[in-house]
Amino acid sequence: MQLLQLVISGIAQGCIYGLIALGFVLIYKATETVSFAQGELMMLGAFGGLAGMTLLGFPYWLSVLGAIAAMALFGMVLERVVIRPILGQPAFSIVMLTIGIGYVARGLITMIPNIGTETHMLPVPYKDQIWHLAGLVLNVEQMVVIGVTGVLCVLLYTLFRYSKLGIAMQAASQNQLAAYYMGIPVKRLNGIAWGLAAAVAAIAGLLLAPITFVHANMGFIGLKAFPAAVVGGFGSLPGAIVGGLIIGIVESLSGFYLPDGFKDTAAYIVVLIMLVVKPNGLFGEKLSKKV
Amino acid sequence: MRFIFKTDYGQDIRLAKHGGHLFWYGALMLVLLLAPWLVQEYWLAQLTFVLIYAVAGLGLMLLAGFTGLFSLGHAAFLGVGAYTQAVLTNMGLPFPLALACAAGLSAAVGLVVGLPALRVKGIYLGIATLSFGFIVEEVLARWESVTGGNSGIHIKKPDMFGWTLDSGEAFYFLCLLITVLATLGILNLLRSPTGRAFVAIRDSEISAQSMGIHLAYYKTLSFALSAALAGIAGALYAHQLQFISPDQFNILQSIDLLLMIVIGGVGSVHGAFLGAIFLITMPQAIAMVKDYLPPTIGQAPGLQGLVYGVVLVAFVLFEPLGLYGRWLKVRTYLQMFPFYRKGMFKRQKSFQKSDRLK
Numbered sequence: 202m203q204l205l206q207l208v209i210s211g212i213a214q215g216c217i218y219g220l221i222a223l224g225f226v227l228i229y230k231a232t233e234t235v236s237f238a239q240g241e242l243m244m245l246g247a248f249g250g251l252a253g254m255t256l257l258g259f260p261y262w263l264s265v266l267g268a269i270a271a272m273a274l275f276g277m278v279l280e281r282v283v284i285r286p287i288l289g290q291p292a293f294s295i296v297m298l299t300i301g302i303g304y305v306a307r308g309l310i311t312m313i314p315n316i317g318t319e320t321h322m323l324p325v326p327y328k329d330q331i332w333h334l335a336g337l338v339l340n341v342e343q344m345v346v347i348g349v350t351g352v353l354c355v356l357l358y359t360l361f362r363y364s365k366l367g368i369a370m371q372a373a374s375q376n377q378l379a380a381y382y383m384g385i386p387v388k389r390l391n392g393i394a395w396g397l398a399a400a401v402a403a404i405a406g407l408l409l410a411p412i413t414f415v416h417a418n419m420g421f422i423g424l425k426a427f428p429a430a431v432v433g434g435f436g437s438l439p440g441a442i443v444g445g446l447i448i449g450i451v452e453s454l455s456g457f458y459l460p461d462g463f464k465d466t467a468a469y470i471v472v473l474i475m476l477v478v479k480p481n482g483l484f485g486e487k488l489s490k491k492v
Numbered sequence: 493m494r495f496i497f498k499t500d501y502g503q504d505i506r507l508a509k510h511g512g513h514l515f516w517y518g519a520l521m522l523v524l525l526l527a528p529w530l531v532q533e534y535w536l537a538q539l540t541f542v543l544i545y546a547v548a549g550l551g552l553m554l555l556a557g558f559t560g561l562f563s564l565g566h567a568a569f570l571g572v573g574a575y576t577q578a579v580l581t582n583m584g585l586p587f588p589l590a591l592a593c594a595a596g597l598s599a600a601v602g603l604v605v606g607l608p609a610l611r612v613k614g615i616y617l618g619i620a621t622l623s624f625g626f627i628v629e630e631v632l633a634r635w636e637s638v639t640g641g642n643s644g645i646h647i648k649k650p651d652m653f654g655w656t657l658d659s660g661e662a663f664y665f666l667c668l669l670i671t672v673l674a675t676l677g678i679l680n681l682l683r684s685p686t687g688r689a690f691v692a693i694r695d696s697e698i699s700a701q702s703m704g705i706h707l708a709y710y711k712t713l714s715f716a717l718s719a720a721l722a723g724i725a726g727a728l729y730a731h732q733l734q735f736i737s738p739d740q741f742n743i744l745q746s747i748d749l750l751l752m753i754v755i756g757g758v759g760s761v762h763g764a765f766l767g768a769i770f771l772i773t774m775p776q777a778i779a780m781v782k783d784y785l786p787p788t789i790g791q792a793p794g795l796q797g798l799v800y801g802v803v804l805v806a807f808v809l810f811e812p813l814g815l816y817g818r819w820l821k822v823r824t825y826l827q828m829f830p831f832y833r834k835g836m837f838k839r840q841k842s843f844q845k846s847d848r849l850k
Contacts, residue, residue: 235615286809292614293562297754298808300747304801311794318793417794424626424743427619435615462634469623473608476620480612 202336207453213343213412215449216350218468220405221426222433222441223357224398230374230436231394232280232288234295239402240423241306246272246403247410247419248310251321261326269403276399277392284395285388303420310417317417323410346408353404354442361438370394374436428472434485443483447471494827505683524668528661536664537732538776542768543667544728547674549752549764551721554678556750557759558687559714560694564618565605565625566722566749571632571741573598573723574730575639578647581731587650587657594727595720601628602719606712625746632738644737647730667728674721678761681717690714694759751800755807757814766815774799813837 224239236242246268253264283302287294311317322328330341361367373380373387380387406419413419429448433440448468456464463470475482494512498504508514528536548570556562573594580590605624612620632639639645650657650666657663681687689710692700701707730736748771756767778796789795811818817837825832 229615235618283805283809287812290812293556293758294754294808294812296562296615296618297750298805300750301801301804301808304797304804306801308794308796308798308801312789312792312798314792424622427622431616431619462630466627466630469626472619472623473627476608476612476616480616 204454206337207457208450209337209339210343211450211453212446213340213346213449214453215429215446216346216442217405217409217422217445218426218429218448219442219445220350220353220401220408221423222429222445223438224402224405225426225430226433226436226438226441227394227398227401229430230438231370232284232391234284234288234292235299235435236398237296237299237423238302238306239398239426240420241303242272242276242399242402242420243406243409243423244310244415244417244420245275245306245406246399247323247406247415249403250407250410251323251415254324255321261324265407268407269400272403273396273400276402277396279399280392280395285391288391307417307420319416321415323407323415325411328411342411346412349404349408350442353401354439357438366390366393425468428468428475431472431482432475434482437482437484440482440484507679507683521672528664533660536660538772540660540664540667540732542765542772543664543671544725544732545749545752545768545771546765547671547728548722548725548749549756549768550674550678550761551718551725552749553753553756553758553761553764554681554690554721555714555718556753557763558682558694559690559711561617561711561714562750563605563621563715563718563746564743564750565621565623565628565746566718567741567743567745568625568628569598569602569719569722570726570729570745570749571628571736571738572601572719573726574736574741575632575645575726576723577727577730578645578736579638581648581650582645587652591724591727595723598723598726599716599720602716602722603712605719606715610708610711622743622746625743629738629742632741639738642738644735646735649734650731663731667732670724670728674724675761678721682761686710686713751804753814755803755814757816758812760814760816762816762819763814766819770815774803 221239221243224242225235228234228236228239249268249271250264253259253267254261257264259267279302283298284295287298325342327341327345332339332341332344359367361371369380369385370390370393372383373385373390377387406415409419409422413422425448426445429444430441431444432447433442433444448471451471452464452467455467459467494510496503496510508517523530524539527539531539548566551569552563552566555566576594576597577590580593581587585593605621608620633642635641650663657666682691689700689705692703692705693707693710693714697707726741733740752767752771753763754767755770756765757763775796778799782791782795807814813820821837824836
């Protein structure tokens with residue numbers, strides 16, 4: 202019973218990692234760049250929701266939708282203004298660029314007087330509720346995380362499987378040049394991918410906020426999502442979620458059964474093992490290059 | 493403008509290309525030697541930090557700038573070096589021996605990290621080194637019997653067979669000596685076949701391999717050398733601060749090191765020094781400007797991070813060659829004065845070079 206309890210809380214945490222990793226993968230597939238600012242986008246989303254609820258006084262659902270929409274727009278603007286000019290440069294410069302964006306986001310939030318440096322509670326309607334189910338004590342906050350992640354996965358699956366936009370995005374991610382020749386607006390799709398990634402990050406932030414509070418450094422959790430993306434395979438959307446779940450469960454179990462200190466490093470140990478055993482991840486496709 | 497007509501191979505790999513180089517670097521050396529009498533004690537300490545970071549920067553430059561493998565966990569090597577030095581010095585080992593051990597152990601750890609680097613590339617390598625950095629940080633914090641855990645450890649003054657370096661000046665000269673030796677070592681390495689193999693791997697792994705370069709050997713070698721330099725820098729860093737704790741070697745420190753070489757100029761030895769100067773003087777500059785800003789901006793704790801971020805973004809977007817690239821452009825402009833054309837340093841895009849297919 203205790204094991205099940207641990208696994209459930211691991212799954213909830215893993216869903217957060219998975220959602221952030223989903224952002225990495227969306228951006229990686231579309232633009233072949235890795236965004237180190239994903240955690241900071243998540244933080245901005247959580248602050249957006251907080252601003253909507255406390256400063257503007259909107260109801261819960263309105264401020265959540267508002268924050269997600271605002272972050273989607275922000276992601277698209279970010280792509281247009283900062284990322285697009287250096288597209289086609291080595292991966293290293295783009296990594297540094299996104300690290301820089303992360304610094305700026307964190308710095309800006311911290312500079313807001315009396316708000317940026319404090320820890321805030323996001324007033325969600327399901328705060329501190331507990332369900333009892335067949336001997337399990339289920340935290341509603343965690344259940345909401347799991348539920349929303351499931352719904353989001355179905356939505357994204359539908360988008361990529363059935364909509365014209367999603368299919369065009371898949372085509373662009375397979376081969377940009379060929380997609381250009383077929384008349385697919387690759388640049389616009391890149392912007393949409395960034396917007397989508399930022400929106401997913403905002404959702405992750407809003408889901409995480411009731412569990413860990415909102416503060417300027419909450420973006421560092423994004424560093425835990427890298428292992429998730431690698432374990433699942435960096436170019437695979439379902440892989441991101443599965444990787445997140447694996448990391449979350451491993452972390453939760455090692456926190457309980459292994460000595461102190463393993464909880465924080467479990468994710469990284471798993472990723473190192475994964476890189477040695479199967480560098481392409483569980484769902485990653487093997488690509489080779491002709492010279 | 494100075495034209496050098498190279499007529500033999502020896503001229504091509506000479507360290508000082510012409511008399512001007514000898515003169516200006518000699519003058520710089522003279523100024524650095526006289527620095528203890530020219531500047532106040534506080535600034536001398538800052539200069540010592542610049543030298544220490546320059547050594548670490550040289551190491552990372554060798555790895556990221558010349559071999560094309562980037563490491564997001566380089567602070568871990570710094571930490572390994574610092575802790576080895578601290579533990580051995582406190583056990584009574586003289587400075588040179590402890591330093592050699594610190595460099596050796598860091599290199600050994602670098603070798604171990606370099607091994608997975610043979611299998612993974614690009615961003616995967618970044619994540620592998622990032623993970624390694626986190627694990628080392630955790631080990632340093634948890635292995636309390638040796639490292640003192642989160643409360644950190646103090647380190648004795650450097651002492652060489654009965655001669656203790658107890659003044660800031662003496663330690664400055666020691667750092668200067670090590671920095672000069674490291675720089676000469678790197679410069680000589682870069683003009684040797686090994687260094688050229690590194691650059692070949694950076695430019696194209698496939699063509700390097702087809703020219704008979706053993707990728708695995710050179711990649712691990714690069715990792716080990718880079719880690720050794722970081723270990724030396726870490727040892728000096730420990731002596732300079734006299735107190736180390738695990739949180740000095742975290743991911744932010746790793747990012748600082750990367751930021752340093754990117755802003756200095758990736759792929760140039762000058763870049764390591766310019767980046768170190770930037771990294772050390774930036775907080776000072778911010779502290780000086782702070783008083784003239786409105787208090788809501790000037791006193792905000794996020795100011796430094798914001799400035800770092802903006803500078804980093806600006807450099808990647810507008811000056812990918814970093815401070816050294818800017819200097820090259822200024823120099824070229826002056827040399828060619830009326831004939832300078834716009835776009836001489838224009839970057840070329842390469843959409844075809846997909847990292848996924850490397």
